[in-house]
Amino acid sequence: MAELFEVFRVTVQSWAEAGLLPSSLAYGFAVNALLAGVIIGPVLGLLGTLVVVKRHAFFSEAVGHSAMTGVAIGILLGEPYSGPYGALFGYCLLFGLGLNYLRNRTGLSADTLIGVFLSMSLALGAAVLLVLAGRINVHILENVLFGSILTVSGVDIALLAVVALLVTVPMVLFYNRFMLASFNPALAQVRQVPVKALDYLFVILVTLVTVASVKVIGAILVGALLVIPAAAAKILATSLSRFVGLSMLFSLIATLCGILIPMEMELPIPSGAAIILVAGSLFLLSVLARSLLPGLRGAVT
Amino acid sequence: MNAMNGWFKRGAEAIAAAGPQVQFDQVSLQYGQTRVLERIDLTLSSAEVHALVGPNGGGKSSLVRGLLGLAPHRGTIKLEWPGSPGQIGYVPQALEFDRSLPMSVIDFLAAMQTRRPAFLRPARRQRQQIVDALERVGLGSKAERRMGDLSGGERQRVMMAQGLMPEPKLLILDEPMAALDEAGVAIFEALIGELKAEGVTLLWVEHDLAAVRRLADRVTGLNRRLLFSGDPAEELTPERVLDLFSSHPTQRPRKVQQREDQKEVISG
Numbered sequence: 001m002a003e004l005f006e007v008f009r010v011t012v013q014s015w016a017e018a019g020l021l022p023s024s025l026a027y028g029f030a031v032n033a034l035l036a037g038v039i040i041g042p043v044l045g046l047l048g049t050l051v052v053v054k055r056h057a058f059f060s061e062a063v064g065h066s067a068m069t070g071v072a073i074g075i076l077l078g079e080p081y082s083g084p085y086g087a088l089f090g091y092c093l094l095f096g097l098g099l100n101y102l103r104n105r106t107g108l109s110a111d112t113l114i115g116v117f118l119s120m121s122l123a124l125g126a127a128v129l130l131v132l133a134g135r136i137n138v139h140i141l142e143n144v145l146f147g148s149i150l151t152v153s154g155v156d157i158a159l160l161a162v163v164a165l166l167v168t169v170p171m172v173l174f175y176n177r178f179m180l181a182s183f184n185p186a187l188a189q190v191r192q193v194p195v196k197a198l199d200y201l202f203v204i205l206v207t208l209v210t211v212a213s214v215k216v217i218g219a220i221l222v223g224a225l226l227v228i229p230a231a232a233a234k235i236l237a238t239s240l241s242r243f244v245g246l247s248m249l250f251s252l253i254a255t256l257c258g259i260l261i262p263m264e265m266e267l268p269i270p271s272g273a274a275i276i277l278v279a280g281s282l283f284l285l286s287v288l289a290r291s292l293l294p295g296l297r298g299a300v301t
Numbered sequence: 302m303n304a305m306n307g308w309f310k311r312g313a314e315a316i317a318a319a320g321p322q323v324q325f326d327q328v329s330l331q332y333g334q335t336r337v338l339e340r341i342d343l344t345l346s347s348a349e350v351h352a353l354v355g356p357n358g359g360g361k362s363s364l365v366r367g368l369l370g371l372a373p374h375r376g377t378i379k380l381e382w383p384g385s386p387g388q389i390g391y392v393p394q395a396l397e398f399d400r401s402l403p404m405s406v407i408d409f410l411a412a413m414q415t416r417r418p419a420f421l422r423p424a425r426r427q428r429q430q431i432v433d434a435l436e437r438v439g440l441g442s443k444a445e446r447r448m449g450d451l452s453g454g455e456r457q458r459v460m461m462a463q464g465l466m467p468e469p470k471l472l473i474l475d476e477p478m479a480a481l482d483e484a485g486v487a488i489f490e491a492l493i494g495e496l497k498a499e500g501v502t503l504l505w506v507e508h509d510l511a512a513v514r515r516l517a518d519r520v521t522g523l524n525r526r527l528l529f530s531g532d533p534a535e536e537l538t539p540e541r542v543l544d545l546f547s548s549h550p551t552q553r554p555r556k557v558q559q560r561e562d563q564k565e566v567i568s569g
Contacts, residue, residue, distance in 0.1 A: 049420075053402065175418040176411070183396065183412075187463075190369050190391040191413070237403035238447060240412075244420035 005157065008035070024263035033149030033271065036160055036216050037255035040209075043164045045251030047171060047209055048230030049244050050202070054182040057227045058111055059099070062118040063206050064223025066095040067214055069125030071144045076128055081140045082151045085159075089211045095121060096203040104196070147218030147272030149259055156215050163212035167205050174198060216255070218272030225251060228279040232286040254279035320387070320470040320502030321380045322347045323368065328376035330363050337363045339526050340376070345519075347383060348500040350493060352507050352517035352533065356546050359524040361506045362394075365473055368504070380471070390469030392460050395480045400449035406459055407431055407444050414466050434462040437495075439488045454482040461489070472496060474505045478512060490516060510537055 009031045016025035024030050051060050070091030074084025099117050103110055129141070143151055171178075181188040181195045188195050206226070213222045233246035258275025261267070267274075323345040330338040338360045345351045353361045366372040369391060380386070404412075404419075410431045412419040423431065435441050438458040443451065451459065457480040464472055481489060493516050496503060507513050513520050514533045522528035522536070522545050529536050 053399075172418050173416075175420065176413070176415060179412040179419065183398070184393055186366070186369070186371055187391060187393050187413075189371055190389065234401065234403060238405075240404045240408035240420045241422065243403040 005035070005154070022260060022264050024260070029150055029152065030259075030263055032152045032154070032157060033216065033259045034256065035157055036149075036152050037259050037275075038252070039157070039160045039164050040213050040216060041252035041255035042248040043167055044209060044213065044225045044255075045229045045233075045248035046244060047167065047205060048226045048228075048251065049233070049247050050171070050175070050178050051206070051226050052230040052234055053179060054202070056202070056206075057231075058114050059096075060206050060210075060226040061223035062099070062114045062121075063092055063096045063203075064210050064219065064221070064226070065118060066092050066121045066125075067210055067219035067222060068145060069095075069121050069128065070211075071141070071214070071219055072125050072128035072132060075132055075136070075141075081136070082143070082153075083156065083215065084144075085211065088214060089207070092207045092211055093204065096207050097200065100199055100203050142270065143218075144214060145218050145220050146270035147214070147216050147221070147275070149216065149263075149271045152215055160212050160215075163208050167208050170201060171205060174201070178202065216259070216271055217275055218270060221272040221276045224276045225254065225279060228276070228283050229254060232279075232283040235283075235286040235290050250279065250282050254282065319348045319383050319500035320472075321382045323471070323502065323504070324377075324379040324381065325364070325368075326377045326379065328364070328367060328374050328378060330360070330367055330372055330374040332363075336525065338367070338374070338523075341523075341527050343521060343527060343530060345502060345504060347381075347502055348497070349518040350497055350503045350505060350516060352505050352513040352520045353523060354507060354510060354513060354520060354537075354545065355523040355528070361523055362475060364523065365475055365504065365506060369473065382470070387470030388467050390464040390466075390472040392464040392472070392474045392477050394475045395453065395457055396460055398448060398456060402449060404448050405445050406435065406440065406448060406451070409448050409459065410434070410463060410466070413463050430466060431462075434465045435459075437465060437492060438462045439484065452482070453480040454485045457481055458485055458488065461492070469501060471502045471504070474503065474507075476506050476508060478507065478509055486512075510542060513537065 009028060012021060012031045012034075013026050013028065015021045016023055025034065051057055067088060070088040071084055073091055074087030075081055077084075077087055079086055095117065099113060102108075103113055106113065132141075142148070177188070177193045178198055180191065181193050181198050185195045209226070210222050213225070217225055229250035230243075230247040232250050233243050237243035237246055254275050257278040259271050261278070262269045262271065262274050325341050325343040328338060328341040328343075329336070341364065353364065355361050363372060367374040368378055369389075407423065407428065408419050411417075411423045411427065414431065415423060415427050417424065417427070422428075432441060432444055435444055438461050440455060440458055440462065443455065448456065448459070457477065461474075461477060464474070478486060478489060490512070493503065493505075497518075505517065507517075514537060517533050519531060520533040520536050521530040522541070524545065528545060529541065
């Protein structure tokens with residue numbers, strides 16, 4: 001695996017030097033970043049379709065934002081600045097599972113509960129960050145908050161690949177059952193779908209993807225890439241296969257362009273911000289296409 | 302002789318393939334402090350069309366939920382299968398559906414029915430099953446339509462098609478006619494006849510008492526308690542119907558109630 005990756009990197013670098021690929025890919029770190037984007041983009045796009053169908057956009061954003069607090073706690077506890085994965089994963093998972101647990105028990109609507117939890121989590125994150133500000137150079141945190149391709153290491157890529165596999169397999173296996181559970185929970189139960197267990201599984205999948213994407217997209221914006229490509233695809237698609245295909249494609253384009261464009265144009269923009277700006281542009285173009293092409297609107301008025 | 306053999310064979314198959322008998326024994330159900338069902342004793346015979354009628358909040362849907370294992374209840378609900386246990390189908394009340402969701406009717410039914418992710422094209426055999434079920438509810442030509450482009454009645458028929466896959470031996474319908482248009486009603490009535498001929502046991506929650514008179518073998522009136530159960534032609538007398546849908550039938554003295562009923566009939 002590692003050798004394969006080495007071969008891939010050397011090949012890309014030599015092609016970039018020969019002028020076949022964008023010149024910035026002559027750098028090793030750029031190839032790392034690109035590879036990370038290729039791995040995580042489609043996975044986010046696929047999971048995003050479920051986020052949109054299940055109306056969990058706000059929830060995914062909240063889990064993404066909780067990553068910021070997780071990062072802060074990790075650094076406070078002495079984990080490395082460049083990848084505090086332990087606290088990041090632990091905190092996000094606790095946040096997501098706690099939210100889901102309480103949703104079944106408080107009788108409050110999901111958006112109210114998320115509103116409460118998200119602000120609490122952000123307050124905690126802000127408090128910890130300011131404590132840290134006295135001790136370390138806070139600029140280091142920018143990388144984790146907004147994503148930085150400079151710090152994507154071989155270990156990160158291996159981690160991404162494992163997470164991508166861990167998320168994609170259950171998602172594909174249970175895709176239909178996730179759908180059915182969100183359409184009609186009673187019918188899903190009659191058809192032997194474990195609705196509650198799937199809810200928790202979904203939280204775990206979102207958390208895993210969030211944590212793995214923090215390096216490239218950053219804690220603040222990672223939730224957005226679960227929502228925007230799928231939202232754009234939903235606007236354009238007329239069938240489920242197009243919906244899923246377009247969402248994965250948009251997500252891949254966004255991550256690749258978001259990583260490559262700032263490097264090529266030598267813009268000092270964090271990769272996360274660039275990725276989301278590209279995704280957002282794709283979304284706006286989709287809205288425009290729908291208003292210009294009546295065929296996309298179907299027969300619904 | 303051959304014909305005789307054939308007849309025996311078919312007879313045996315029909316028995317082996319018939320739906321279950323369902324026995325409710327002292328079934329009570331409550332949500333929080335509210336008693337919804339009180340000691341219901343009821344038997345649905347194998348292969349009969351059994352209608353469940355009663356006022357809103359009378360516990361019809363709760364009885365169905367209990368039978369489906371969706372609501373915790375006291376007492377026992379027993380299914381007695383003539384052969385090996387078969388499929389239980391369920392058609393819920395009109396489905397709330399995000400109309401902007403990019404799903405064709407086939408996508409939707411594939412998501413209900415198959416394990417292969419619905420965003421991949423379904424395998425040919427599965428596709429055929431789905432189209433067959435759609436044809437039974439008169440929607441064969443709309444398989445590729447978007448779910449959001451269907452009318453409420455057509456969506457209800459898609460839900461019915463869903464209940465037919467895999468082929469059920471016990472089918473539970475929760476107000477299936479609520480959203481149906483005229484064409485849909487005709488198709489639904491024909492379908493009930495077909496299922497009955499196949500020996501499927503049908504439990505059918507319904508508001509439309511005329512339809513119950515036309516189609517049901519037996520009818521049960523439910524308002525927290527079991528009010529009556531029997532042949533629709535005998536049980537659904539005008540007086541009974543008024544009694545069933547008046548607000549507190551069990552708490553009012555019989556005489557007063559009758560007088561009020563008469564008043565209603567006169568004023569109506």
